[in-house]
Amino acid sequence: MKNRYIKICSLTILLFGFMLSSCEDYLDQLPESTVSEAVYFQTPDQFETAANYFYTRLAFLDGDEQTDLSNNIGDNENYAWGNTIIPTTDDIWKNNYAQLRAVNQLIEKAEEYPGEQSEIAVSVATAHFFRAWHHYNLLKRFGGVPVITNSLDVNSDEVYQARNSRYEVVDQMIKDLDMAIEGLPSQNTMGAESQGKLTLEAAKSFKARILLYEATWEKYVGEATDGDGVTTGAGSVKPAGYPSVTDMFAGAKQAALDVMNSGAYELWDHRHDIGDDHLYYLFNLEDGGSNPGGLTKADNREYIFQTVYDFTLRRINENITHAKPHTPSRKLMDMYLCADGLPVQFSSVFQGYDMMTSEFENRDLRIKLIREPLKQYWGWGSNTDGGGAQYGVDFEDSGIEYDYRYVPNLTSPGSPRNNGYMGRKFTTEYMLRETREESFNYPLIRYAEVLLIYAEATVELGNGTISDGDLDISINQIRERSGVAPLTNALIGPYGDLNMLGEIRRERAIELFGENFRFDDLKRWNIAPDELNKNVCITYITGTEYETAENPKNPGTLIYADGVWPYGLTQTEQSVSSYAGIATTKPGALIIDAAGNRNFSIKNYIDPIPLNEIELNPNLLQNPEW
DSSP: OHHHHHHHHHHHHHHHHHHGGGOHHHHHHSOGGGOOTTTSSOSHHHHHHHHHHHHTTOOOOOOOTTSTTBOOOSOOTTTOOSSSOOOOOHHHHHHHHHHHHHHHHHHHHHHTOSSOGGGGHHHHHHHHHHHHHHHHHHHHHHSSOOOOOSOOOTTOGGGGOOOOOHHHHHHHHHHHHHHHHHHSOOGGGOOGGGTTSOOHHHHHHHHHHHHHHHHHIIIIITTTTTOOSSSSSOOOOOOTTOOOHHHHHHHHHHHHHHHHHHOSOOOOOOHHHHOTTHHHHHTTOOTTTOSTTOOOGGGOOOEEEEEOOBTTTBOOOSOHHHHOOOOBOHHHHHHSOBTTSSOTTTOSSOOOSSSTTGGGTTBOGGGGGBOOTTOOOOOSSOOTTOOSOOTTOOGGGTTOOOOTTTSOTTSSTTOTTTTTOOBOTTOOOOTTOOTTOOOOOEEEEEHHHHHHHHHHHHHHHTTTOOOHHHHHTTHHHHHHHTTOOOOOHHHHTTOTTOOHHHHHHHHHHHHTTTSSOHHHHHHHTTOHHHHHSSOEEEEEOTTSGGGTOBOTTSTTSBSSOTTOOGGGOEEEEOOOOSSTTSOOOOEEEEEEEOGGGOOOOGGGGSOOOOHHHHHHOTTSOOOTTO
């Protein structure tokens, strides 16, 4: 443990030295070789530079693999679980604690600042936000963890401290976010050049997220994962004045409402200048003409907090478009509503599954974030034939030969490349962006989530009820920009299988798919074992066009070839959701991952403390059953 913290201290000093290389006036007085913590943090610019460093830790995240809504197969560090797959947690623990040191150091140095505190208020508020951010990352993964509010050195007692309860962690996060809210500026006072910087609205949104998360966890999971704090786990000690579940729901609702009433953000809705595919372009905005409307990142007022990328200065540098599309399961495809606002099993406008494309008709516009069968899409980067996004040019007139990068994604419903469906969220069609060159920003908090938080907190406070007025100012705005009729009490009233809490959870699942929420949502609602221990299915085959349709790339051969599917795909009845409002009982779907491959239990709600950390600090008690 001591050796690790020595490395952390040294690394932090080196990083500050690197940041100082841009401060010419300061370097004229202090050569880099003399830079140390003792002489740093003397001017507002130095505090700002140190605070700006915190943003560099934000990255593009993989999203929602191996949940009930994704057909991705393969081990994923953040979401792998089951009989033999144990999450790799070392980096989550190590990185977040390492990053907390610089955050705590800034807060401590602020107390020694010789000038007016108002001069460094934004930098200090930024540090408080990130202290909550890193503790939240740890809480979600491990439950109660040691709360660290000091910049530790090798002699610090906290290096060997025991775990705090999850309630003590939440209490500290809320205190930090209140400090951040007090010191951060409103988005309304900031220009486009500040995109990506924290605002008081971002801090309120994050506070709303945490309060909703913990209120639902305490309501539905309770103390089941806490352990006794003596032999296992972090225990269930609550600090004085800890809020009740009702108070947390009310706090989440109010914080969300504050953001909604601020006028600082709005939903992305560019149907008038891009068309029904407008939501696709929200998630791959590049400056320089990455969409038919010529919109840029400055036109996006939906992202409240985001990881900022730039083609010249900071590319994502991962194989996003080719290797990491967020690919939906059969369950998610059936969760998408029809244009009349009803689920597929109740809607009079649903076109069924007989034809390969029929399930895409008269549906929620968010389904366009999934590649439609037999439809050509401008490719995954440029090629020698032209390639790229040539808006307004028909494929037949482009001179491009039939190529896998430009053809239908469902030429085989069980192919290794497609796995039945292929997502388009966070993928690019821009002709100047090859693999690893993507530079669109990644949303860490967006306005749609705030509206969803408001609706969920409201229906929880209402014991399952919510007024049409509250629906109109929250999720009905999302449904309207998605081409879906508004949710009302009268709409779902005749259908006994539908209820407001279920429909709001459905909206959350659809809207935030691929953004790292689903796994945590299933756990905090305590329905993860019900939802995850089932077959994951994809395309319907039985009784559909797939049984007879020819592959357009290879005339004379069928798109679907019985007996040659990879992964041992078989036909079966689709898995059943614990929420009856989701149509998941039609037979004839392909299983891409059988229920027998998974054994998820409440033990998996929190991960084990890394064994090497327990060896270094025996005061860390392991989580129950691990």
